[in-house]
Amino acid sequence: MNALVIKCGGSTIDKLPTSFFTDLVELRNKGFHPIIVHGGGPNISSLLSSLNVETLFVNGLRKTTEPVLEVVEMVLSGSLNKHIVRKILKAGGKSMGLSGVDGRLLEAEPVANTNELGLVGEIIQVNIELLSMLLLQDYIPVISPVAVDKAGQHYNINADLAAAAIANELYAPLCMVSDVDGVLVNEKVIPAISENEIARLIEEKQITGGMIPKVQAAVISLHAGVKKVSILNGETPGALQTFVATEGTVGTTFYIEEVTSNHA
Template sequence: MKSESLQASVVNDLVLLSCVGLRPILVHGGGPEINLLLRRLGIEATFVDGLRVTDAKTMEVVSMVLVGKVNKNLVSLIDRAGAKAIGLCGMDGRLVTARPVPNAAKLGFVGEVARVDPAVLRSNVEAGYIPVIASVAADETGQQYNINADTVAGELAAAVGAEKLILLTDVAGILEDRNDVSSLVKEIDINGVKKMVAEGKIGGGMIPKGSCCVRSLAQGVKTASIVDGRVPHSLLLEILTDEGAGTMITG
């Protein structure tokens, strides 16, 4: 999604899907934009198991980029493409209540989803809006947390009873051999994902993706897919064709 043309392509596909009767909800992160601003401020970006270590200064940057720049840009793109969008974050309407991750001593203000109240989503979807959600939320005291966007998407998908969860990323999908793109796994079930994680075949940033797919499926979402967002119209290919555009995970 670093490419403006790819952003426009994804947004146009999203709008098309909404026009033919689907009701999409878009959850986003903003890793490249966050990294860029951190570099400008002289703050080093550090990751542990695919999650960004987030101290107080980094949390300010994350909130500024996600809730401000990225969210507003996506809402504007959707509006210009002919649909109605509304920008939200986890703190709006108590959509997501956060809690610190178990290893908060290492990760800082990195959170996980403690609770979801989808009321604000349902009302906006029923009114014809495409919700665009930044993956920032607060705990009961108001402390903000950076939550992995895939994790938020998975929990929201379960909370609204979504038919399908799709994660757009910059890899082909789950690979049997991480160094061989031709080893793409087209379809796998929950147990297969768990086995690949245990064997170390799924690592780094793919760990939270695989985990959130497993959790959402366990909570009733019918299928989850990890899709290569660099491929033009991969969203349409995944939803509208038998071939798909990545890895589909089933219960």
């Protein structure tokens, strides 16, 4: 199955042009099987603020209490998920929105530092049978990253890490769609970056905040056997088409081994 996992950042969704969704549908028509995993950080923060619910971040991950998780699920699995589904339908595609809780699509366990992060989980299993069934029916699944454990407790999952887990299970390329052109150092895009360089740039605080889980998810995916991982700007015309092209490079592409660069 020619699957392709596309993670759309929460700050990106409203900025994505109509052409992004028509490109998505065109890829499906060409025999690819796109899977969307989306975030929703800004929308969640906005609603939490209006409800006077405190929110904190630890290394780019949202600390999740029960009241926070209720809002997370409301925003991600409700309004944003269906917003993306409608965009795909308008572009002429078939789409189905679901959360990781539905059909136990994403099974999780608490993260190790649960005292710091609260109800944040990490994926331990992906229901590939359910996902494959949707793909074989020509649906473009749109997945919100809320997961469930064996006891039925639900968890907030970082969308980058959820997308990586799905890509790992399918051995599919992973495309992280953002509102920036890639990993930036000194305001310049790094076209290629290695695991060692990522560690150095995080230590030097040149990669910070929400970009940290993105690059970490990229490295996890590469080690799990994912053949291609990139971060790109969803507003760039034809970015998705370029990404899936055999030699297409756009944004920042990740590698395990050291790559030649001039940003030291």
